[in-house]
Amino acid sequence: MSVMPVLMLGAGRMGGALIEGWRRSSAFEASDLIIRDPHLTDIARTVGDLGARLNPPLEELAAAKTVLLAVKPQIWRETAQEIGAFLAEDAILVSVAAGVRSADISAAFGGRRVARVMPTTAAAIGQGVASIYASDPEARARAHAIFALVGVVVHLDEEDLLHAATGVSGSAPAYFYAFVEALEAGGVAAGLSPEASRKLARATMIGAAALLAQSGEDPADLRRQVTSPNGTTEAALKVLMGEGGLQPLLRDAVIAATSRSVELGG
Numbered sequence: 001m002s003v004m005p006v007l008m009l010g011a012g013r014m015g016g017a018l019i020e021g022w023r024r025s026s027a028f029e030a031s032d033l034i035i036r037d038p039h040l041t042d043i044a045r046t047v048g049d050l051g052a053r054l055n056p057p058l059e060e061l062a063a064a065k066t067v068l069l070a071v072k073p074q075i076w077r078e079t080a081q082e083i084g085a086f087l088a089e090d091a092i093l094v095s096v097a098a099g100v101r102s103a104d105i106s107a108a109f110g111g112r113r114v115a116r117v118m119p120t121t122a123a124a125i126g127q128g129v130a131s132i133y134a135s136d137p138e139a140r141a142r143a144h145a146i147f148a149l150v151g152v153v154v155h156l157d158e159e160d161l162l163h164a165a166t167g168v169s170g171s172a173p174a175y176f177y178a179f180v181e182a183l184e185a186g187g188v189a190a191g192l193s194p195e196a197s198r199k200l201a202r203a204t205m206i207g208a209a210a211l212l213a214q215s216g217e218d219p220a221d222l223r224r225q226v227t228s229p230n231g232t233t234e235a236a237l238k239v240l241m242g243e244g245g246l247q248p249l250l251r252d253a254v255i256a257a258t259s260r261s262v263e264l265g266g
């Protein structure tokens with residue numbers, strides 16, 4: 001399957017994270033990238049120096065086999081109008097634009113095949129997650145090929161499940177950061193200096209996440225392993241896992257993000 005060249009429409013936070021991740025994976029040459037963005041970031045310029053084509057004349061866009069739509073959802077139609085006519089007939093669109101439906105993208109890009117992806121910016125360090133939906137098998141395979149290079153890939157059977165994937169994945173790095181912030185504040189409330197609390201909270205959470213990743217064990221098992229009966233951890237978990245604790249809070253948080261995604265998608 002020929003994925004390359006990839007045309008990136010938009011290389012901001014998300015597009016830039018992908019470029020960074022692909023570059024680290026050394027899976028393809030910078031010269032396989034074509035980037036279109038009115039404000040080129042450092043990472044775009046870096047791959048430009050290595051051979052990526054930056055804002056080339058529109059006629060050159062016909063070379064792209066895969067077109068990554070990574071502009072803000074508000075301007076995707078304008079982008080489609082600008083460049084749609086210059087793409088190859090068999091180019092496949094892979095969109096990360098939150099809430100924009102495949103059928104609309106396909107219609108705006110002259111009926112071309114489309115995959116939708118909800119990624120995370122940890123793609124930049126090869127630890128992203130991508131939820132993928134495409135009704136067309138080739139579009140699905142294309143999205144898989146480019147996102148598997150920068151992290152874990154999950155295929156969804158229905159397009160509407162992308163809303164829930166946004167709630168549990170796309171928006172979720174912020175939940176983790178909020179948790180670490182709150183843990184740091186908790187340490188200060190218990191008497192630690194802000195610096196000590198910051199170091200302890202961050203290193204402990206990062207270590208626990210790495211152990212979860214490397215051990216392959218379920219989080220519930222890991223939790224039990226570090227919780228002695230009547231011990232300190234159990235005292236904290238009575239608060240965290242009690243009524244109004246993490247389970248109902250996160251269920252409500254995921255539902256709130258999922259519902260907002262539905263609203264934004266129109």
Ligand SMILES: NC(=O)c1ccc[n+]([C@@H]2O[C@H](COP(=O)([O-])OP(=O)(O)OC[C@H]3O[C@@H](n4cnc5c(N)ncnc54)[C@H](OP(=O)(O)O)[C@@H]3O)[C@@H](O)[C@H]2O)c1
Pocket residue numbers: 009010011012013014015016036037038039069070071072073075078079082096097098118119120121170
């Ligand atoms: N950031 C995330 O964590 C995340 C996660 C999942 C999905 N997404 C999706 O990724 C997409 C991009 O989000 P982002 O956070 O990366 O936004 P962003 O940082 O604003 O990046 C979008 C880039 O597209 C550029 N652009 C504007 N008009 C363009 C055009 N006509 N042709 C090509 N490029 C153009 C923008 O330039 P200007 O700054 O000059 O406008 C900007 O550099 C969104 O649709 C979002 O839903 C983002």
